[in-house]
Amino acid sequence: MSAVLEVEELSVDIPVSAGLLHPVQGVSFTVNRGETVCIVGESGCGKSLTALAIMDLLPSSARRLAMRLLLDGEDMLNASERRMSDIRGSKMAMIFQEPMTSLNPAYTIGNQLAEALTRHRRVSREQARERAVFLLEKVGITAAASRLRQYPHQLSGGLRQRVMIAMALMCGPDLIIADEPTTALDVTIQAQILLLLASLQKEFQMGMILITHDLGVVARVADRVAVMYAGQVIEAGDARQIFQQPMHPYTQGLLDCIPVPGKTQRGAHLGAIPGIVPTLIGDFIGCRFRERCNYAMVDCVSEEVSSRDAVQSGHTYRCLLGAQQCADNAKRKASA
Amino acid sequence: MFVYALKRLGVAVLVAITVSMVTFSLLYLSGDPAMALAGESATQQDIENIRRVYGFDRPIILQYLSWAWGALHGHLGYSNYLRTDVAAVVFERLPTTMTLGAAAISFALILSIPLGVLAAMRPNTVVDRFALTLAVVGQALPSFWFALILIFWLGIEWRLLPITGTESWKNFIMPAIALGYYVTPGVMRLTRAGMLEVLSSDYIRTARAKGLRSGTVLFKHALRNAIIPVVALTAVQFGFMLGGSIVIETIFAINGLGYLAWESIQRADMPVMQAIVLVLACIYIVLTFLADMLNAFLDPRIRVA
Numbered sequence: 001m002s003a004v005l006e007v008e009e010l011s012v013d014i015p016v017s018a019g020l021l022h023p024v025q026g027v028s029f030t031v032n033r034g035e036t037v038c039i040v041g042e043s044g045c046g047k048s049l050t051a052l053a054i055m056d057l058l059p060s061s062a063r064r065l066a067m068r069l070l071l072d073g074e075d076m077l078n079a080s081e082r083r084m085s086d087i088r089g090s091k092m093a094m095i096f097q098e099p100m101t102s103l104n105p106a107y108t109i110g111n112q113l114a115e116a117l118t119r120h121r122r123v124s125r126e127q128a129r130e131r132a133v134f135l136l137e138k139v140g141i142t143a144a145a146s147r148l149r150q151y152p153h154q155l156s157g158g159l160r161q162r163v164m165i166a167m168a169l170m171c172g173p174d175l176i177i178a179d180e181p182t183t184a185l186d187v188t189i190q191a192q193i194l195l196l197l198a199s200l201q202k203e204f205q206m207g208m209i210l211i212t213h214d215l216g217v218v219a220r221v222a223d224r225v226a227v228m229y230a231g232q233v234i235e236a237g238d239a240r241q242i243f244q245q246p247m248h249p250y251t252q253g254l255l256d257c258i259p260v261p262g263k264t265q266r267g268a269h270l271g272a273i274p275g276i277v278p279t280l281i282g283d284f285i286g287c288r289f290r291e292r293c294n295y296a297m298v299d300c301v302s303e304e305v306s307s308r309d310a311v312q313s314g315h316t317y318r319c320l321l322g323a324q325q326c327a328d329n330a331k332r333k334a335s336a
Numbered sequence: 337m338f339v340y341a342l343k344r345l346g347v348a349v350l351v352a353i354t355v356s357m358v359t360f361s362l363l364y365l366s367g368d369p370a371m372a373l374a375g376e377s378a379t380q381q382d383i384e385n386i387r388r389v390y391g392f393d394r395p396i397i398l399q400y401l402s403w404a405w406g407a408l409h410g411h412l413g414y415s416n417y418l419r420t421d422v423a424a425v426v427f428e429r430l431p432t433t434m435t436l437g438a439a440a441i442s443f444a445l446i447l448s449i450p451l452g453v454l455a456a457m458r459p460n461t462v463v464d465r466f467a468l469t470l471a472v473v474g475q476a477l478p479s480f481w482f483a484l485i486l487i488f489w490l491g492i493e494w495r496l497l498p499i500t501g502t503e504s505w506k507n508f509i510m511p512a513i514a515l516g517y518y519v520t521p522g523v524m525r526l527t528r529a530g531m532l533e534v535l536s537s538d539y540i541r542t543a544r545a546k547g548l549r550s551g552t553v554l555f556k557h558a559l560r561n562a563i564i565p566v567v568a569l570t571a572v573q574f575g576f577m578l579g580g581s582i583v584i585e586t587i588f589a590i591n592g593l594g595y596l597a598w599e600s601i602q603r604a605d606m607p608v609m610q611a612i613v614l615v616l617a618c619i620y621i622v623l624t625f626l627a628d629m630l631n632a633f634l635d636p637r638i639r640v641a
Contacts, residue, residue: 055545057545084547087547089547102539104539104561105635105636106560106634107556115546116546153640167542167546
């Protein structure tokens with residue numbers, strides 16, 4: 001399998017009045033062709049900034065650092081702004097969280113879809129229109145040709161997000177980044193949009209990064225999962241590994257929070273992780289999760305925690321506890 | 337769009353009627369018009385005669401209606417001072433004032449919109465500070481004083497431009513700058529604020545995520561939306577400017593409506609003043625209507641229900 005995107009030691013620094021904020025620290029992962037990687041984590045864990053850092057769309061005050069950032073083998077770290085704008089929308093595209101505000105109110109759907117294509121490809125206006133109609137039908141919009149003349153405010157949130165998806169697909173990108181694409185939508189629409197994304201991703205054999213805090217979503221569509229906490233990837237592996245044998249206490253706690261049909265008893269308390277995320281301003285030594293962790297030790301305060309291999313290959317986690325001990329903890333939780 | 341235009345038109349007509357009533361009542365502002373017309377040495381009989389001849393003895397509503405009917409047909413009254421038809425004088429002077437107004441607003445927009453955009457693109461930099469300074473100075477300077485400074489340097493010291501009259505387009509440069517500069521700060525600040533807001537919006541991020549060139553992002557996607565409130569402000573400012581042209585036209589001795597207004601006030605020539613107020617108000621109403629239409633064109637949320 002060829003890698004579409006390789007990210008190694010990606011960090012983002014943002015100067016704020018209280019010091020230097022480190023919202024993303026040393027994030028590494030790979031996305032292969034035709035693969036969906038889910039980045040999971042609670043609000044403010046740095047998952048959206050990771051996506052923006054890959055797209056080079058960070059706020060101007062933010063600084064991006066990385067060892068390696070390759071798209072189809074091409075280095076994006078030293079690419080010029082001009083080259084990056086050629087890549088964006090063409091080889092990689094992004095779908096945002098807010099379909100209500102992500103389309104320009106002043107232009108028709110057709111105009112905004114077409115310009116995504118005409119910017120990167122030598123096509124006629126008519127060809128761009130045909131492509132737009134084709135993709136609108138693909139994303140399940142009826143009467144696509146007449147929709148082209150409509151303005152964003154005439155469409156519902158679900159339709160707008162479908163338009164955003166079609167727009168991201170206009171140039172046939174190798175990588176698509178979807179940042180919580182269903183958060184702003186009705187629950188009934190959420191599943192439709194996710195399944196749509198998953199099927200399109202399979203059909204066009206794209207690499208996809210799906211950012212979400214919804215583990216139910218992850219279970220349905222992810223090939224691989226990266227769990228983020230306080231700016232770091234604290235566990236990564238195949239979806240099956242993460243769900244069946246979570247290693248990190250945070251991942252275990254996270255999975256504890258969702259009810260499992262047939263297993264969770266009516267009236268029984270769901271798990272919760274007490275405490276709050278530590279501040280990410282300034283330097284931080286030790287484990288970021290220690291304040292909220294049931295297994296915290298003295299070493300968690302003083303020792304920098306690096307990723308280590310779990311029992312199965314391709315599964316890594318960032319904790320001082322040994323693999324066997326983590327597995328035992330998971331079993332004890334599961335049987336409790 | 338058609339329904340919207342019809343609604344706006346309805347509002348414009350209502351405002352015009354209200355304005356005409358206020359204008360009509362100007363005639364009575366200085367007391368009994370018959371007494372004013374008759375002069376100081378007139379007898380009671382003379383005043384009564386004048387009252388009957390001019391129709392001042394009719395009910396006020398009838399007087400208004402017949403006046404309004406005349407105004408609609410271009411009869412704006414007779415100036416006793418100039419011994420001529422008011423409409424002829426007013427419409428003879430109108431093009432000069434409109435030329436001055438158009439030149440002034442063009443100058444203001446050409447200066448303030450690019451400055452506002454630049455300031456928004458580089459907030460809190462030298463460019464932004466420069467624009468802010470220009471705006472503060474513009475707001476603080478009285479236009480008559482600014483006009484005098486222009487006359488002193490450009491007209492007298494460097495002899496670059498003519499000081500008075502309306503012979504050529506050069507005559508309009510200094511008055512247009514003096515008049516337009518006053519409008520610049522508001523338009524610039526609103527452009528800057530609008531651009532700052534739009535540039536941080538989600539759809540600009542989308543545009544950048546599509547890989548669009550920065551020029552396309554800035555002008556097609558950002559400015560188009562940021563300019564919408566500026567259109568309305570410009571129409572309002574143009575109205576203020578027509579009022580402000582009284583001062584500027586007087587300073588530069590430009591034979592426009594403003595100068596005529598100034599003269600008429602001095603002569604207590606009520607019919608002329610009445611006509612000027614009515615004409616300027618109507619121009620203002622038309623401009624506001626046009627601004628509404630332009631906004632509907634720019635913003636499909638107004639146009640397409």
